[in-house]
Structure formats: C-alpha cells, structure tokens
Amino acid sequence: xxxxxxxxxxxxxxxxxxxxxxxxxxxxxxxxxxxxxxxxxxxxxxxxxxxxxxxxxxxxxxxxxxxxxxxxxxxxxxxxxxxxxxxxxxxxxxxxxxxxxxxxxxxxxxxxxxxxxxxxxxxxxxxxxxxxxxxxxxxxxxxxxxxxxxxxxxxxxxxxxxxxxxxxxxxxxxxxxxxxxxxxxxxxxxxxxxxxxxxxxxxxxxxxxxxxxxxxxxxxxxxxxxxxxxxxxxxxxxxxxxxxxxxxxxxxxxxxxxxxxxxxxxxxxxxxxxxxxxxxxxxxxxxxxxxxxxxxxxxxxxxxxxxxxxxxxxxxxxxxxxxxxxxxxxxxxxxxxxxxxxxxxxxxxxxxxxxxxxxxxxxx
Amino acid sequence: xxxxxxxxxxxxxxxxxxxxxxxxxxxxxxxxxxxxxxxxxxxxxxxxxxxxxxxxxxxxxxxxxxxxxxxxxxxxxxxxxxxxxxxxxxxxxxxxxxxxxxxxxxxxxxxxxxxxxxxxxxxxxxxxxxxxxxxxxxxxxxxxxxxxxxxxxxxxxxxxxxxxxxxxxxxxxxxxxxxxxxxxxxxxxxxxxxxxxxxxxxxxxxxxxxxxxxxxxxxxxxxxxxxxxxxxxxxxxxxxxxxxxxxxxxxxxxxxxxxxxxxxxxxxxxxxxxxxxxxxxxxxxxxxxxxxxxxxxxxxxxxxxxxxxxxxxxxxxxxxxxxxxxxxxxxxxxxxxxxxxxxxxxxxxxxxxxxxxxxxxxxxxxxxxxxxxxxxxxxxxxxxxxxxxxxxxxxxxxxxxxxxxxxxxxxxxxxxxxxxxxxxxxxxxxxxxxxxxxxxxxxxxxxxxxxxxxxxxxxxxxxxxxxxxxxxxxxxxxxxxxxxxxxxxxxxxxxxxxxxxxxxxxxxxxxxxxxxxxxxxxxxxxxxxxxxxxxxxxxxxxxxxxxxxxxxxxxxxxxxxxxxxxxxxxxxxxxxxxxxxxxxxxxxxxxxxxxxxxxxxxxxxxxxxxxxxxxxxx
Numbered sequence: 001x002x003x004x005x006x007x008x009x010x011x012x013x014x015x016x017x018x019x020x021x022x023x024x025x026x027x028x029x030x031x032x033x034x035x036x037x038x039x040x041x042x043x044x045x046x047x048x049x050x051x052x053x054x055x056x057x058x059x060x061x062x063x064x065x066x067x068x069x070x071x072x073x074x075x076x077x078x079x080x081x082x083x084x085x086x087x088x089x090x091x092x093x094x095x096x097x098x099x100x101x102x103x104x105x106x107x108x109x110x111x112x113x114x115x116x117x118x119x120x121x122x123x124x125x126x127x128x129x130x131x132x133x134x135x136x137x138x139x140x141x142x143x144x145x146x147x148x149x150x151x152x153x154x155x156x157x158x159x160x161x162x163x164x165x166x167x168x169x170x171x172x173x174x175x176x177x178x179x180x181x182x183x184x185x186x187x188x189x190x191x192x193x194x195x196x197x198x199x200x201x202x203x204x205x206x207x208x209x210x211x212x213x214x215x216x217x218x219x220x221x222x223x224x225x226x227x228x229x230x231x232x233x234x235x236x237x238x239x240x241x242x243x244x245x246x247x248x249x250x251x252x253x254x255x256x257x258x259x260x261x262x263x264x265x266x267x268x269x270x271x272x273x274x275x276x277x278x279x280x281x282x283x284x285x286x287x288x289x290x291x292x293x294x295x296x297x298x299x300x301x302x303x304x305x306x307x308x309x310x311x312x313x314x315x316x317x318x319x320x321x322x323x324x325x326x327x328x329x330x331x332x333x334x335x336x337x338x339x340x341x342x343x344x345x346x347x348x349x350x351x352x353x354x355x356x357x358x359x360x361x362x363x364x
Numbered sequence: 365x366x367x368x369x370x371x372x373x374x375x376x377x378x379x380x381x382x383x384x385x386x387x388x389x390x391x392x393x394x395x396x397x398x399x400x401x402x403x404x405x406x407x408x409x410x411x412x413x414x415x416x417x418x419x420x421x422x423x424x425x426x427x428x429x430x431x432x433x434x435x436x437x438x439x440x441x442x443x444x445x446x447x448x449x450x451x452x453x454x455x456x457x458x459x460x461x462x463x464x465x466x467x468x469x470x471x472x473x474x475x476x477x478x479x480x481x482x483x484x485x486x487x488x489x490x491x492x493x494x495x496x497x498x499x500x501x502x503x504x505x506x507x508x509x510x511x512x513x514x515x516x517x518x519x520x521x522x523x524x525x526x527x528x529x530x531x532x533x534x535x536x537x538x539x540x541x542x543x544x545x546x547x548x549x550x551x552x553x554x555x556x557x558x559x560x561x562x563x564x565x566x567x568x569x570x571x572x573x574x575x576x577x578x579x580x581x582x583x584x585x586x587x588x589x590x591x592x593x594x595x596x597x598x599x600x601x602x603x604x605x606x607x608x609x610x611x612x613x614x615x616x617x618x619x620x621x622x623x624x625x626x627x628x629x630x631x632x633x634x635x636x637x638x639x640x641x642x643x644x645x646x647x648x649x650x651x652x653x654x655x656x657x658x659x660x661x662x663x664x665x666x667x668x669x670x671x672x673x674x675x676x677x678x679x680x681x682x683x684x685x686x687x688x689x690x691x692x693x694x695x696x697x698x699x700x701x702x703x704x705x706x707x708x709x710x711x712x713x714x715x716x717x718x719x720x721x722x723x724x725x726x727x728x729x730x731x732x733x734x735x736x737x738x739x740x741x742x743x744x745x746x747x748x749x750x751x752x753x754x755x756x757x758x759x760x761x762x763x764x765x766x767x768x769x770x771x772x773x774x775x776x777x778x779x780x781x782x783x784x785x786x787x788x789x790x791x792x793x794x795x796x797x798x799x800x801x802x803x804x805x806x807x808x809x810x811x812x813x814x815x816x817x818x819x820x821x822x823x824x825x826x827x828x829x830x831x832x833x834x835x836x837x838x839x840x841x842x843x844x845x846x847x848x849x850x851x852x853x854x855x856x857x858x859x860x861x862x863x864x865x866x867x868x869x870x871x872x873x874x875x876x877x878x879x880x881x882x883x884x885x886x887x888x889x890x891x892x893x894x895x896x897x898x899x900x901x902x903x904x905x906x907x908x909x910x911x912x913x914x915x916x917x918x919x920x921x922x923x924x925x926x927x928x929x930x931x932x933x934x935x936x937x938x939x940x941x942x943x944x945x946x947x948x949x950x951x952x953x954x955x956x957x958x959x960x961x962x963x964x965x966x967x968x969x970x971x972x973x974x975x976x977x978x979x980x981x982x
Contacts, residue, residue: 232414249590
C-alpha cells in the first residue's frame with residue numbers, strides 16, 4: 001500500500017512529483033500571463049478555463065491503461081491523418097495558414113498527431129526486436145516524413161519540425177546505432193540548402209532575421225530585437241512583476257503567446273528565468289525517470305518521447321525568444337496563452353502518469 | 365514468435381533503453397545550460413546595453429509648443445487671438461483602412477471630397493504613429509455628428525487645439541497677415557529646436573515681422589510612451605514660455621470705417637498719426653479671410669484666390685505703385701515758394717491748356733474751358749493743371765526730383781513690415797540708367813511738364829502718400845511709419861513702448877511757406893471752387909486735402925475680361941490725401957480708389973469717413 005498522503009493520487013493514477021512540477025509551471029505561467037495581457041482579468045479567466053480543460057484531459061488519459069492505448073494507437077493515428085487531410089482540403093485560414101478544423105469546436109488536427117505519431121511508432125517498435133533493423137527504421141522514418149510533411153504543407157513549419165523531432169526521439173530511444181545517428185545528422189546538415197529551397201518566403205525571412213535582426217528592425221527583426229531588449233534589460237533580479245516596460249508598454253509583440261518567456265525574463269530577471277528552466281528540467285527529468293521505470297517497449301518509448309518532446313518545446317521556445325534560433329511559432333509549454341497545445345501537453349502528461357501508476361498495478 | 369523474441373531480449377533491451385535515457389538526460393541538461401548561458405549573457409554581460417535600449421524605447425522627450433502672443437489694436441481691442449477649437453485627427457497606424465475611413469467621413473459631410481488627395485498625401489508623408497489633422501474647426505453640431513459614430517472610426521479622434529483666430533476677419537488681413545504651415549523655406553531661417561512643436565508660422569505683415577516676439581519659447585516634457593507612440597504618462601518637463609502680446613498702432617474703428625467705405629472698390633487707405641508716424645489705418649481692398657487661409661485652403665480655393673482678377677492677396681497699401689496725380693501739387697508748390705523770385709500771389713491766365721515755347725502740342729487742363737486767372741492758392745484749391753505745367757517748366761525736373769525725394773517719395777518708408785515697394789521719382793540720371801535706346805536716355809521737356817501734375821514716370825505707394833501728407837501737416841517733420849506700438853510680456857507683466865523714429869525733415873523751416881500750401885489744401889475743402897468742398901460739408905473739424913486722378917496707362921495682359929470690364933479698368937484712378945484737424949493735425953490720410961475716376965467724388969468721401977471715425981474717439 002502507498003503512503004496515506006498519496007492515497008488519493010494513487011487512486012486517480014497520478015504521479016505526485018510530476019503533478020507538483022506541472023502546477024508550479026502553471027502557477028508561474030498565470031502570473032506572467034496576467035502581466036503580459038495588461039492585467040486583463042478576462043484573458044486570465046479564459047486561460048484558466050483552458051487549464052481546467054487540460055487538467056481534465058490529464059485525468060482522463062491517466063486512467064487509460066497503457067495496453068489499451070497501444071492497441072488503439074494505429075487507429076488514432078489514422079484518424080489524425082484523415083483530419084489533417086481534411087484541413088488541407090478545406091480548413092479555416094488563420095494568419096496565412098490552414099491549421100484549423102471547425103467541427104463544433106475549432107481545433108488543430110496537428111495537435112492529435114503530436115501524440116499519435118509517437119504512439120503509432122512505439123506500437124510498431126513494440127513488437128520488433130531492438131535495436132531496430134534497417135527495415136524497421138525505414139518504416140518508422142516514413143511514418144515521420146508523412147506526418148511532418150502533411151503538417152508542413154499547411155504550412156506550419158514550427159509544428160512540422162517539432163513532430164519531426166519527436167519522431168527522431170522515438171528512433172533514438174529505440175536504440176538506433178550510433179552510426180545511423182551520425183550519418184542522419186550529416187544528412188540533415190547536407191539537406192539544409194534543399195530545405196531552404198522549399199521554404200516559404202516568410203520562413204526564409206525568419207532565418208535571415210535570426211542571423212541579423214537589424215536588417216529589418218521594424219519588420220521581421222522587430223520581434224527578436226524587442227525580445228532581447230526585454231530580457232537583457234531585466235538584469236539579474238528583473239524589473240519586478242507588472243513593472244516590465246517592454247511588456248507593459250506593448251513594445252514586445254506576441255507577449256502573451258510565443259514571447260511570454262521574454263516577459264518572465266524582463267520582470268523576474270536571470271533568477272526567474274533560471275528558476276523556470278529548473279522547474280522544466282525537473283518535469284523532464286521526472287518524465288525520463290518514469291520512462292526508465294516502464295516495463296514494456298511501448299510504454300518506455302512513449303514516455304521517453306513525450307518527455308523529450310516536451311523539452312524540445314521548452315528549448316526551441318526559449319532559444320527563439322533569446323535569439324538563438326529563428327522565430328518559429330512554438331509556444332512556451334504550459335505558459336503561453338492558447339488552447340489546443342495546452343490540452344495536448346497535459347494529455348501527454350496523463351499518459352506518463354498512466355504508465356507510471358499502471359506499472360505498479362501490473363507489478364502487484 | 366515475437367513474444368519469445370521479446371522475452372529473450374528483455375534485459376538487453378532494457379539496458380539499451382537505460383543508456384539512451386541517460387544520454388537524453390545529458391542532452392537535456394546541456395541544452396538547458398545553453399539557454400541559461402544565453403540568459404546570463406543577455407542579462408548580466410549585456411545588461412547595460414539593453415537597459416539603455418529599453419529606456420530609449422519608453423521615455424521620449426516631447427516639445428510643448430508655446431501659446432502665440434495676442435495682437436491688440438491701439439485701444440486694446442483684440443485683433444488676433446487663439447481659440448480652442450475641435451479638430452479631427454487621424455493616427456494612420458491605428459486606422460484599419462484609411463481610404464474607407466476618409467470616404468466615411470465624406471459621407472458624414474465632415475470633410476470636403478475635394479481635399480481627399482491632399483489629405484492622403486499628408487497622411488502618407490507623416491509618421492505612422494503621429495496624429496494627422498484631417499479637419500479643423502469643427503462646429504458643435506459636427507462634433508456631435510462625429511461623436512455619435514465614433515466607434516466606427518478607430519484611430520480617428522476629436523482633439524482640442526488652439527487655432528489662430530482673427531475676429532475682424534479680412535478687415536485687418538493685410539496689416540496683420542495670417543498663419544500658414546511651416547514650409548521648407550521657413551525651415552532654413554528658423555531655430556528648429558524652438559519650433560519643434562510648432563506647426564504654423566506667421567506668413568506676412570505683422571504675423572511675420574514680429575514672429576520672434578509672438579512665438580515664445582518651446583517647452584519640453586518627458587513622457588512615457590507605448591509601442592504605438594501613445595502617451596501613457598507625463599513624467600517631467602519644462603513649461604513653454606508664451607509669446608509676447610503686441611499692441612498695434614491701428615485704430616480698429618477707423619480701420620473698419622475705411623473697409624466699409626471701400627466696400628465696392630479696389631484700392632487702399634492708409635492713415636498716419638502725423639506727430640508719431642503711427643499707422644492708424646492700413647487697408648487694401650479687396651481683402652481675404654485670414655481665418656480660412658490659416659486653416660489651409662484646398663488647392664482649388666487657393667487657385668481661385670490667386671487667379672482672382674481683383675487680386676485680393678495683393679497688398680495695395682504697401683506694394684501698390686500708382687501715379688500720384690495732383691496730390692503732389694502742394695509739394696511742388698512748396699518747392700516753388702522757396703525760390704525767392706517766385707510770387708505765390710501772382711496770377712496767371714489758365715485757358716484750359718499749356719504749350720511749351722515754340723511747340724504746338726497742347727497739354728490739356730482737366731477743365732476744358734480753363735480756370736481763368738489763378739494764383740498759387742487757387743491753383744491748389746481748383747487743381748489747375750496749367751498753373752503747375754508752367755510751374756514745373758520754370759522749376760525744372762532736377763528741382764522737382766529734389767523736393768519729392770525730400771518728402772520720401774521714391775524710396776521705401778521703412779515701415780516695420782516687409783515687402784514694401786519704393787515707388788519711383790524720375791530724374792535725368794534715372795532715365796540714363798533705365799533705358800537702353802540712346803534716343804530714350806535723355807530727359808525731354810515734355811516729361812517735365814507732365815511730372816508737374818504727378819503723371820508720367822512718377823510712381824508712389826499709398827503709404828508714401830500718407831507719410832507725405834503727414835509731413836505737410838507737421839510742416840516738414842517726418843516720422844517713420846510703423847504698425848507696432850507696444851510689446852507686452854504676459855509672463856512678467858512688463859510693457860515696452862516702441863519709440864517713434866524721426867526721419868530727416870524737409871529742409872524748410874519757414875512757417876509761412878507751409879501755411880501757404882496748407883491754405884491751398886484748406887481751399888480744396890472750403891472755397892467755392894475747391895474740388896472737394898462737397899465732402900467737407902458738415903464736418904465737425906477743419907480738413908486740409910488734395911484730390912488727384914491718375915491715368916491708367918496699361919491694362920493687365922489677361923485678355924479674358926469682357927469689354928465692359930476692360931473699359932471699367934481703363935478708367936482713371938481716384939486719389940485723395942488729407943489731414944485734420946487743420947489747427948492740430950491728428951490724422952493724415954491717403955486714399956486710392958482704382959478706376960474710381962474722381963478723386964474728389966470717390967476717394968475724398970472715404971478719407972472723410974476714416975477721419976471722422978478716428979477723431980470721434982479722441
């Protein structure tokens with residue numbers, strides 16, 4: 001029997017440390033968001049509603065036994081692909097890209113695939129000996145390319161890259177040989193010019209802007225310049241909550257969504273920025289621990305991929321906001337205002353908890 | 365099958381997975397350290413730089429324009445003031461569709477469709493976050509009309525601004541000038557820092573001549589702005605210093621009387637206080653509305669004003685050059701009296717024409733049948749041309765040039781507004797300079813004859829004539845005409861009076877000489893055959909005056925006028941100069957009515973009304 005204090009968590013199939021980390025991030029996120037939206041209570045309430053919906057998704061997914069999830073994986077994946085195809089044919093256009101599907105509620109099918117792709121890959125690898133054979137690797141890579149390609153066509157470069165990275169994480173965790181990894185890295189570097197050729201103009205602009213933000217200070221470079229000013233002027237201890245002039249006076253664009261990390265950096269300084277990175281590190285670490293403790297290939301790979309993908313989000317967003325990576329539309333997980341990605345992320349954590357808690361049941 | 369394989373490799377696979385998880389963890393820690401390192405770089409090592417950037421972003425130093433000084437007449441009546449008015453202003457970056465918004469404003473009848481192009485140009489040339497006025501001087505009703513639909517116009521707001529207002533409109537326009545937008549030429553001569561917040565500048569006359577006094581000194585304020593340039597908070601600042609108030613020499617009642625008397629005519633009226641040179645009346649008609657000009661005319665309105673054949677923008681009082689006609693006869697008579705051989709009482713026979721010795725050409729008198737036997741006083745009063753033809757020939761052009769120049773004709777008076785014309789006093793030297801054909805470069809006797817009645821090459825401005833008649837009234841003492849009487853500093857409360865400037869007098873101190881020509885000018889108004897006796901009837905003061913008519917030599921080349929208009933513009937100009945009261949001169953007036961034909965019939969009544977309006981208040 002688990003300790004008494006954890007009895008409720010135990011019955012709800014929840015993991016205490018992971019939940020603690022998640023709530024810490026959500027708390028900090030709400031503080032930052034309240035400042036970023038200019039103390040707009042209504043905005044905060046709607047974000048609160050999204051968090052509640054996301055917690056519900058976490059609770060539901062935590063109850064789903066991993067075996068059931070494994071058996072459902074190929075069907076969920078196929079359904080996701082179909083929805084994605086529907087979006088390409090007749091989705092709503094938002095900010096120059098077709099990402100939204102309106103079926104009662106507006107949502108982005110690419111969010112489903114963020115979970116469905118690792119699931120279907122883990123399902124496929126579950127039945128195969130590891131490290132995977134060349135043929136197995138090929139099949140998994142095709143799955144990754146189809147999914148990322150369709151999302152890239154929307155066009156949604158950010159999500160396509162993130163999906164691609166999560167696919168790479170699956171293959172890495174499956175135990176692919178070091179030779180493959182090195183050659184894949186070489187291939188990726190070599191294909192950059194080709195990728196450049198296929199990129200849309202605005203995507204090229206973002207890359208060029210990263211290299212030299214001042215080439216267009218009022219256009220594409222504006223985001224990076226203002227974001228770096230916000231973070232840099234925060235100093236060690238920050239300007240204080242609600243006192244960040246860059247954010248409060250609206251110099252910082254998209255401060256409540258993709259650039260909220262700059263608000264944190266400005267108002268809470270190096271201390272706050274590092275602290276939030278450490279909390280993220282704790283969540284990822286706990287996820288990797290759960291993956292290491294998992295008992296079957298499907299659970300291990302899925303748990304590991306969810307954790308690593310989550311980290312990718314944190315890294316890409318913070319690197320983009322600090323000017324290390326080009327501006328790709330990747331939100332800061334659990335903090336940026338926005339609907340579907342929050343639900344997806346929390347559903348992923350629900351799966352992690354399910355893997356953790358159902359393992360114990362299984363062992364008993 | 366796969367189940368047994370899985371069992372067989374279970375331990376090895378788990379070990380492999382453990383290693384991969386450890387690698388992943390390492391990877392995660394390294395990448396997190398990269399971001400943390402980047403934060404350290406930005407927030408510690410480059411803190412100073414970004415902190416300065418952030419300050420520059422949000423704190424802006426803004427100019428606070430000073431309030432322009434007021435302008436009063438000599439009795440403290442307001443001539444120019446600053447009125448708070450409501451105007452529509454548009455901030456381009458906050459307006460979703462500028463074209464649609466302007467079209468909607470046209471539909472509300474708030475802006476004139478003719479101005480759309482100019483507005484678009486102005487909006488395009490200003491910065492995206494700067495407020496652009498799209499309509500000035502909204503009436504209360506228009507403010508209400510906009511306010512109801514306000515929500516349909518994001519980025520367009522009603523703002524209260526101070527606007528220059530001239531309560532007497534066109535009546536003082538030529539003396540006061542008007543305000544206009546600062547143009548490229550203005551910018552070169554301006555202290556740009558002091559005009560940082562100022563959009564308009566005095567364009568002509570007083571508004572321009574005393575721009576430095578009227579403008580004041582710019583203030584500053586430190587403001588907190590947001591990314592859209594909107595002021596969130598005023599942090600600190602230094603207030604502006606308001607401009608100084610001007611008291612002019614003008615008498616608005618006399619000025620309005622002149623405007624009323626000149627209502628149907630083109631011409632000019634200038635009145636001067638003889639003992640100081642203070643300009644009491646400064647009128648040029650037709651005039652224009654400085655209030656609408658200051659707001660900014662549309663291109664078509666401006667073209668209409670410029671193309672108007674009556675030339676309302678032309679300052680006739682300052683720049684109109686007219687032959688003085690008979691109005692200079694008293695001056696020539698003074699020159700004659702100074703000659704000891706000349707007897708002013710001697711009568712000569714006027715048969716209605718004059719001929720040069722040995723020539724047959726007849727120089728006609730305005731009175732065909734002649735004036736009969738006239739002495740000098742009669743000749744002034746009746747304006748006998750024959751007498752002055754003869755006088756001129758006896759005197760010669762050199763002597764005439766001398767006396768005319770002593771009265772200030774032929775050179776600018778030096779009044780305190782710019783743009784003055786100097787007129788022309790012809791001479792032998794001038795003819796040598798001005799003409800290229802050798803046959804034209806000599807002075808002909810016939811030219812002396814017609815100069816004797818103020819015709820020929822002689823040109824004077826109304827301002828010069830007013831000063832000349834003022835000089836007669838003061839028996840040769842001359843004062844520089846000026847429009848500014850005092851400057852009042854509203855900040856300190858101090859008032860500084862402008863001192864009068866006496867000019868070189870006419871060198872004749874013999875009172876008897878002056879009394880003789882003044883008696884002739886009194887005769888104009890009072891003797892049975894005086895040309896303007898009808899005008900003096902019933903006047904509560906004694907006037908001395910002299911009428912004149914000047915031939916119009918040429919008609920402007922604009923051939924569009926119908927024949928009736930051409931003949932109207934061929935008519936002689938009517939002139940009249942006068943001063944009053946004769947025993948203690950308070951006002952000297954010069955009136956020119958273009959194509960008015962009769963100096964005594966048309967110009968003289970104007971002079972009387974102006975004098976009466978002024979003397980009534982003394």
